[in-house]
Amino acid sequence: MSDLLWQPSPTRVENANVTRFRNWVNEKHSLKLDSFHALYDWSVASKEDFWPAIIDYVGLKAESWGDSVLVDGNKMPGAKFFPNARLNFSENLLVRDDDTDALVFWGEDKVKTRISWCDLNIAVSKFSQALRAEGIKKGDRVCGYMPNMIETVIAMLGTAAIGATWSSASPDFGVQGVVDRFGQIEPKLMITVDGYHYNGKSHDIREKVRDVVDRITTIQKVVIVKYAFDGANTTGIRNGVSCDNFLAPFSPEKIVFEQVEFNHPLYVMFSSGTTGKPKCIVHGAGGTLLKQVSEHVLHCDVVPGDRVFYFTTCGWMMWNWLMGGLAAGATLLLYDGSPFYPSGNILFDYADAEDMTLFGTSAKYIDALAKAELKPRETHDLSTVRAMTSTGSPLAPESFDYVYRDIKSDIHLASISGGTDILGCFVLACPALPVKRGIIQTRALGLAVDVFDDDGKSIRNQKGELVCTAPFPSMPIGFWNDPDGARYKEAYFNRFDNIWCHGDYVELDDDGGMVIYGRSDATLNPGGVRIGTAEIYRQVEKLPEIQESIVIGQEWDNDVRVVLFVVLREKYQLDELLIDRIRKQIRNNCTPRHVPAKIIAVADIPRTKSGKITELAVRDVVHGRPVKNQEALANPTALELFSNLPELRS
Numbered sequence: 001m002s003d004l005l006w007q008p009s010p011t012r013v014e015n016a017n018v019t020r021f022r023n024w025v026n027e028k029h030s031l032k033l034d035s036f037h038a039l040y041d042w043s044v045a046s047k048e049d050f051w052p053a054i055i056d057y058v059g060l061k062a063e064s065w066g067d068s069v070l071v072d073g074n075k076m077p078g079a080k081f082f083p084n085a086r087l088n089f090s091e092n093l094l095v096r097d098d099d100t101d102a103l104v105f106w107g108e109d110k111v112k113t114r115i116s117w118c119d120l121n122i123a124v125s126k127f128s129q130a131l132r133a134e135g136i137k138k139g140d141r142v143c144g145y146m147p148n149m150i151e152t153v154i155a156m157l158g159t160a161a162i163g164a165t166w167s168s169a170s171p172d173f174g175v176q177g178v179v180d181r182f183g184q185i186e187p188k189l190m191i192t193v194d195g196y197h198y199n200g201k202s203h204d205i206r207e208k209v210r211d212v213v214d215r216i217t218t219i220q221k222v223v224i225v226k227y228a229f230d231g232a233n234t235t236g237i238r239n240g241v242s243c244d245n246f247l248a249p250f251s252p253e254k255i256v257f258e259q260v261e262f263n264h265p266l267y268v269m270f271s272s273g274t275t276g277k278p279k280c281i282v283h284g285a286g287g288t289l290l291k292q293v294s295e296h297v298l299h300c301d302v303v304p305g306d307r308v309f310y311f312t313t314c315g316w317m318m319w320n321w322l323m324g325g326l327a328a329g330a331t332l333l334l335y336d337g338s339p340f341y342p343s344g345n346i347l348f349d350y351a352d353a354e355d356m357t358l359f360g361t362s363a364k365y366i367d368a369l370a371k372a373e374l375k376p377r378e379t380h381d382l383s384t385v386r387a388m389t390s391t392g393s394p395l396a397p398e399s400f401d402y403v404y405r406d407i408k409s410d411i412h413l414a415s416i417s418g419g420t421d422i423l424g425c426f427v428l429a430c431p432a433l434p435v436k437r438g439i440i441q442t443r444a445l446g447l448a449v450d451v452f453d454d455d456g457k458s459i460r461n462q463k464g465e466l467v468c469t470a471p472f473p474s475m476p477i478g479f480w481n482d483p484d485g486a487r488y489k490e491a492y493f494n495r496f497d498n499i500w501c502h503g504d505y506v507e508l509d510d511d512g513g514m515v516i517y518g519r520s521d522a523t524l525n526p527g528g529v530r531i532g533t534a535e536i537y538r539q540v541e542k543l544p545e546i547q548e549s550i551v552i553g554q555e556w557d558n559d560v561r562v563v564l565f566v567v568l569r570e571k572y573q574l575d576e577l578l579i580d581r582i583r584k585q586i587r588n589n590c591t592p593r594h595v596p597a598k599i600i601a602v603a604d605i606p607r608t609k610s611g612k613i614t615e616l617a618v619r620d621v622v623h624g625r626p627v628k629n630q631e632a633l634a635n636p637t638a639l640e641l642f643s644n645l646p647e648l649r650s
């Protein structure tokens with residue numbers, strides 16, 4: 001099978017935003033950059049020209065960008081971009097004020113709503129006024145315990161408009177998970193819902209809200225949106241008020257956008273929290289804006305009028321990433337609920353109904369579609385969908401094949417990867433480059449992404465650590481309650497001095513394409529040989545009997561042995577014949593060292609709220625170590641399936 005799966009037409013390359021930007025840069029700076037790769041090299045070597053070029057090209061707004069682009073540019077951490085700038089994040093997202101759609105929302109098959117740009121501006125105006133009237137001011141925290149719906153976007157934009165700081169979690173989080181997150185940042189106001197819809201059922205969360213508010217004493221007001229039930233009943237919720245009553249006293253006025261510093265806290269994000277209380281990662285207004293605009297406009301080719309979708313919850317950083325599409329003048333398509341209710345077609349129904357142009361999702365979703373043998377190209381039009389992006393875990397080569405065979409042949413498929421840590425990507429899409437099977441297309445413009453071996457030497461076509469060797473604007477400001485920066489430095493800068501080490505085990509080719517083999521801390525090490533977990537998943541999940549798998553290294557006999565757990569599809573059993581097939585599949589397509597010493601069937605695999613399997617949590621359970629924060633898991637009871645297994649005692 002050819003590695004080349006898609007080639008953009010010459011017209012598409014010529015009209016791509018990134019090509020237009022390259023031509024504009026050439027003219028402005030008297031350069032002769034003749035390719036995307038040349039543009040990338042320039043963006044890294046001339047970052048003090050590149051980031052201002054983004055500002056000018058997109059037309060980003062600020063009271064002032066200041067007289068300096070970068071101070072202490074040789075320090076990580078410590079570098080400061082645009083230290084004298086004054087801007088507002090919301091002002092740069094509310095770029096239109098017309099009657100076209102700004103936001104469209106589907107709550108499974110039960111709720112469908114939309115709001116125009118004009119009405120979005122009015123709603124943000126009223127919400128920001130209400131916050132100010134409540135005494136919320138610059139630097140205060142506002143949190144959302146919310147589905148991915150229109151009111152959530154309004155609340156975030158209203159919060160950022162007044163210079164307050166936003167943080168969010170999805171309503172399926174349990175009480176302890178919410179308290180572990182929001183309790184650390186001491187919010188003054190929380191917006192939430194009466195309940196939510198999932199898999200055809202309505203789930204009431206008002207009791208959870210009562211418990212959360214009782215345990216976070218800094219919350220002075222709880223704004224409750226009516227969504228899943230007939231009334232936003234605030235009985236028993238301390239300082240609770242319906243959203244309608246919260247906004248009722250206010251009339252539309254011109255929004256007063258508080259101008260804040262470039263590194264003023266915009267978002268507090270949270271690590272998954274499966275190894276302890278979640279880390280609170282603080283991101284600045286300016287860095288978030290520049291990074292996300294560069295990705296939407298240049299890498300994902302979003303133009304005004306596009307209709308951008310990402311399947312995400314408010315507990316995953318892709319929600320925050322999606323918000324950046326507004327700055328490109330795009331309509332955001334929001335969805336809350338199961339992507340398989342009432343059938344696996346609902347997101348493709350959404351794509352056709354709303355003329356979706358960018359379809360964002362996860363690798364696990366694409367794999368699930370393939371396992372369900374769905375063929376959207378035979379059941380849906382999808383003529384408007386130009387691009388599909390995938391993240392959350394490595395997109396297997398077979399999933400690339402599935403998209404082009406069974407979803408759409410003429411589509412820009414982009415595996416992308418980055419994280420909560422940078423509110424964006426280290427490696428991602430390029431609409432002017434071909435798509436090759438199993439390979440992420442390119443490194444992110446403006447980010448000096450490299451791969452180091454264990455000795456800190458740059459390598460190509462070999463597996464190593466994903467690093468970034470120079471500062472970039474969306475590095476976190478720091479961690480909450482980390483006054484000396486020790487925890488921040490330990491998280492990213494302890495492995496290599498003055499180098500961001502991201503914790504991904506990867507390989508970079510000569511064309512700038514990347515393959516990700518898994519997280520470094522989950523990498524297997526039998527006999528001292530490093531093995532990426534994604535290499536095993538790719539082979540095992542090709543087998544029709546296997547629904548899903550998770551692999552860990554078990555400490556055994558002064559070494560590490562590979563243990564594979566599999567979830568079987570209905571009607572299959574893990575007998576010796578299937579075990580032999582699994583081992584042969586891995587041995588023939590990887591190496592003998594990849595072959596598991598033990599293969600065990602389980603009924604379920606624990607995963608985070610954003611759908612990522614939790615190798616480290618399973619490894620801890622197998623070794624009899626406590627999993628410190630099970631509230632971070634979507635299905636914590638699944639951990640019990642891995643405890644005290646007799647098969648792992650011999």
